[in-house]
Amino acid sequence: MVPYQCIQVCERSTNGSHEWILVGASGSKLVIQSSNGATRTWAGEDKYMNLKENETEEPPEKKVKLSSPNEYSPTFSCLAISNDKQYVVAVTAEDKCVRVFQINSDYHLHEISQRCMARRPCAIALTSDDSTILCADKFGDVYALPLISPAEDVHHESLADEPNEAATQKQFVPAASLLTVHSGRNRKVLEEQIKLASKGRMKTKEPLQFKHELLLGHVSMLTDVVYTTVSGRNYILTSDRDEHIRVSRGPPQAHIIECFCQGHEEFVSKLCLTTSGFLISGGGDPYLCVWDWLKGRLLEKICIRTAVITFLGEQPELASTLPHNTEGFKIAISGIWSTPRNYNEVNEVLVVCEGVPAFFYVRLESPAVVETVPLNGNALDIAFISASESICTAVVAVDHMHKPWFTTERRADEGRGRLQCFECRDGRWGQDRKLESELEWFSRRAPDTDGERRDAGPALLADDSVRARQKDEKAFRDVLYGVEKLRKRSGADEQD
Amino acid sequence: MPGEPAKRQKREQYKKSLTTDESKHASLPQKKFYRQRAHANPFSDHLLTYPISPEQMDWSTHYPAYTIRNDKEENVTGDSHDQVETRSANGMKKKVEIADIGCGFGGLLFALAPMFPETLILGIEIRTSVTEYVQEKVRALRTQNKDTGGFQNASCIRANSMKFLPNFFFKAQLGKIFLCFPDPHFKQRKHKARIVSYTLNSEYAYVLRPGGIVYTITDVEDLHNWMVEHFERHPSFERLGEEEQENEECVAVMRSETEEGKKVERNKGQKFVALFRRLDDPPWPSEH
Numbered sequence: 001m002v003p004y005q006c007i008q009v010c011e012r013s014t015n016g017s018h019e020w021i022l023v024g025a026s027g028s029k030l031v032i033q034s035s036n037g038a039t040r041t042w043a044g045e046d047k048y049m050n051l052k053e054n055e056t057e058e059p060p061e062k063k064v065k066l067s068s069p070n071e072y073s074p075t076f077s078c079l080a081i082s083n084d085k086q087y088v089v090a091v092t093a094e095d096k097c098v099r100v101f102q103i104n105s106d107y108h109l110h111e112i113s114q115r116c117m118a119r120r121p122c123a124i125a126l127t128s129d130d131s132t133i134l135c136a137d138k139f140g141d142v143y144a145l146p147l148i149s150p151a152e153d154v155h156h157e158s159l160a161d162e163p164n165e166a167a168t169q170k171q172f173v174p175a176a177s178l179l180t181v182h183s184g185r186n187r188k189v190l191e192e193q194i195k196l197a198s199k200g201r202m203k204t205k206e207p208l209q210f211k212h213e214l215l216l217g218h219v220s221m222l223t224d225v226v227y228t229t230v231s232g233r234n235y236i237l238t239s240d241r242d243e244h245i246r247v248s249r250g251p252p253q254a255h256i257i258e259c260f261c262q263g264h265e266e267f268v269s270k271l272c273l274t275t276s277g278f279l280i281s282g283g284g285d286p287y288l289c290v291w292d293w294l295k296g297r298l299l300e301k302i303c304i305r306t307a308v309i310t311f312l313g314e315q316p317e318l319a320s321t322l323p324h325n326t327e328g329f330k331i332a333i334s335g336i337w338s339t340p341r342n343y344n345e346v347n348e349v350l351v352v353c354e355g356v357p358a359f360f361y362v363r364l365e366s367p368a369v370v371e372t373v374p375l376n377g378n379a380l381d382i383a384f385i386s387a388s389e390s391i392c393t394a395v396v397a398v399d400h401m402h403k404p405w406f407t408t409e410r411r412a413d414e415g416r417g418r419l420q421c422f423e424c425r426d427g428r429w430g431q432d433r434k435l436e437s438e439l440e441w442f443s444r445r446a447p448d449t450d451g452e453r454r455d456a457g458p459a460l461l462a463d464d465s466v467r468a469r470q471k472d473e474k475a476f477r478d479v480l481y482g483v484e485k486l487r488k489r490s491g492a493d494e495q496d
Numbered sequence: 497m498p499g500e501p502a503k504r505q506k507r508e509q510y511k512k513s514l515t516t517d518e519s520k521h522a523s524l525p526q527k528k529f530y531r532q533r534a535h536a537n538p539f540s541d542h543l544l545t546y547p548i549s550p551e552q553m554d555w556s557t558h559y560p561a562y563t564i565r566n567d568k569e570e571n572v573t574g575d576s577h578d579q580v581e582t583r584s585a586n587g588m589k590k591k592v593e594i595a596d597i598g599c600g601f602g603g604l605l606f607a608l609a610p611m612f613p614e615t616l617i618l619g620i621e622i623r624t625s626v627t628e629y630v631q632e633k634v635r636a637l638r639t640q641n642k643d644t645g646g647f648q649n650a651s652c653i654r655a656n657s658m659k660f661l662p663n664f665f666f667k668a669q670l671g672k673i674f675l676c677f678p679d680p681h682f683k684q685r686k687h688k689a690r691i692v693s694y695t696l697n698s699e700y701a702y703v704l705r706p707g708g709i710v711y712t713i714t715d716v717e718d719l720h721n722w723m724v725e726h727f728e729r730h731p732s733f734e735r736l737g738e739e740e741q742e743n744e745e746c747v748a749v750m751r752s753e754t755e756e757g758k759k760v761e762r763n764k765g766q767k768f769v770a771l772f773r774r775l776d777d778p779p780w781p782s783e784h
Binding site for chain 1 (some may be wrong): 498538541548549656658659660664667682683688693694695696697698699702703730731732777778780781782783
């Protein structure tokens with residue numbers, strides 16, 4: 001049983017009654033619990049069925065992988081719920097796949113599409129009309145994919161971003177003549193290409209077999225993407241590993257950059273719009289930035305590091321891990337969520353830092369207020385259930401597997417739950433035991449159907465499986481704790 | 497470069513002599529001490545220094561003749577932090593308006609400087625040694641032309657323009673961008689490393705003012721076609737017609753004054769030129 005790396009709440013009213021559905025990704029499985037007590041697990045069961053139906057759509061190597069005995073199940077890295085509350089959009093990391101699930105009336109998830117991208121998706125967002133998934137990838141590009149794949153996908157040809165691909169496939173023409181003046185290296189590449197072409201082995205990548213449109217791109221790994229509408233104008237906000245936050249117009253004018261929000265000195269990992277429209281961003285810096293993002297104007301920096309240091313210092317078992325001089329102490333903000341309501345007209349967000357067993361409640365008053373709420377384990381993700389007009393409940397996914405404040409060391413007491421619930425009354429967060437007990441199955445037992453592959457002892461497994469398992473574990477840890485890794489290491493490559 | 501200590505030592509001695517020996521202030525640097533391999537990976541984290549935003553870029557060391565001196569002294573005392581920041585933005589009489597991206601040894605830069613004596617021109621180069629060469633040459637040419645004030649409008653920075661252009665330039669700040677003989681990156685896998693791509697063109701459009709022009713030249717036909725295709729596909733640009741292109745005063749200079757251009761000339765190779773004009777942004781879709 002592994003922690004929930006992502007959770008989402010889907011709240012909807014059907015037939016006049018309000019209900020919520022909690023969706024969690026635990027490793028390679030999706031777990032669901034609804035407010036009326038239904039519990040479901042998706043562990044890839046209808047994957048095979050799907051594949052048979054759409055056999056022609058799948059590249060051959062994919063099928064081989066799935067039918068092999070050591071078939072691995074890829075880890076979920078992102079979850080999103082459509083605005084109409086009918087679909088779950090998920091990304092699996094190892095196969096770079098964008099998957100769309102329909103939430104059936106009996107709360108089963110039905111996977112309706114798998115679209116494997118060329119580059120690993122880092123963040124996804126949906127347009128407000130739910131027509132389009134915005135997929136931001138590791139290479140810095142944002143692609144638009146229709147939420148529901150059109151029927152003609154199989155025969156889709158022209159690709160927006162690789163227009164000359166078809167031409168290259170037809171016949172290779174050397175890119176330069178011998179008259180071309182360039183470095184020896186370039187010349188070697190060219191000679192190699194000519195040689196390969198003469199043998200007819202010019203390899204070109206197989207284009208993606210589904211509709212996807214390149215909207216915009218940074219020359220840096222993207223970390224988050226947000227879609228929003230202000231006074232009838234649509235915007236895409238993107239953040240990257242190089243401190244940038246870009247504000248672009250929404251499609252069909254996504255090629256127009258309106259402005260940049262400049263102020264971060266380290267990578268940006270999360271973007272969050274508050275209820276009244278401010279942008280809050282955070283990442284490798286000690287602070288959050290608050291933006292009037294339409295103007296690219298930095299309004300305020302709110303220090304989170306101080307709160308982290310104070311919190312750690314107060315924990316008897318953690319205080320000793322703090323350095324004497326906290327000057328260079330680094331935090332990596334890994335999550336920012338706007339609460340569903342703004343109490344007393346105040347903008348507020350919850351913030352978590354990678355590997356820190358607490359969440360921070362930040363109110364944008366003047367001056368900003370940062371309060372700390374301790375957790376049983378490192379905070380992984382937060383989702384909200386709006387129980388009533390005045391109360392808001394946060395469901396927090398915590399890491400029960402690793403020691404608090406550690407990202408690799410396993411803890412001895414793994415028996416704790418994977419969820420903690422808190423409700424906010426009059427600006428105070430208190431534990432919500434009632435909801436926690438309602439979510440007992442989700443927190444401590446799900447998923448029911450489980451090849452306990454990750455937990456099985458290595459002795460029981462063949463060599464291949466051990467390797468596969470180690471690979472799995474690494475992939476999983478990268479999904480859980482990948483934010484600090486975005487930080488640049490100095491002196492990597494000066495003179496090359 | 498390990499295994500060549502003598503070379504490194506010679507370079508260091510030479511570079512030191514430039515700064516310490518006053519008699520050498522006006523002598524042009526020698527290229528042989530500044531050669532560096534032609535490729536740099538635009539995706540890697542070079543140890544670059546760049547401002548957080550254009551407001552915070554200090555141009556005064558690059559264009560000392562264009563700083564507002566008196567203003568600076570007055571403001572220093574009793575200044576709040578905010579004001580210090582605005583001062584560095586306002587501390588210049590002019591802003592850079594011409595950028596030569598991947599300027600190499602600066603052939604074009606030094607040809608453009610006297611053509612546009614009232615315009616600040618900036619060369620941007622990712623290779624450290626090559627940047628140093630251009631900076632030394634700027635210094636030498638300024639010393640040589642002390643009487644006329646020539647070359648005060650030319651300078652060079654080390655930067656990765658593919659990542660950090662918006663850190664140096666405000667929206668619509670530039671009038672001309674030159675992309676001369678860029679690395680062709682033949683490998684398909686490396687096409688995203690090319691200096692022109694549909695997505696990167698959005699950043700050129702951001703820093704260019706409407707009516708501004710991107711100049712491209714290459715001796716690699718395939719790359720030329722690539723650049724044309726990617727700019728023509730981008731709705732913020734239109735290609736200039738043949739006649740208009742040849743009437744542009746910079747085109748001849750671009751053909752003849754760049755180092756690569758001269759090499760191609762010697763090899764009797766071909767040169768492919770294409771110019772693109774930054775168009776006005778259209779109204780928002782819902783506001784036609």
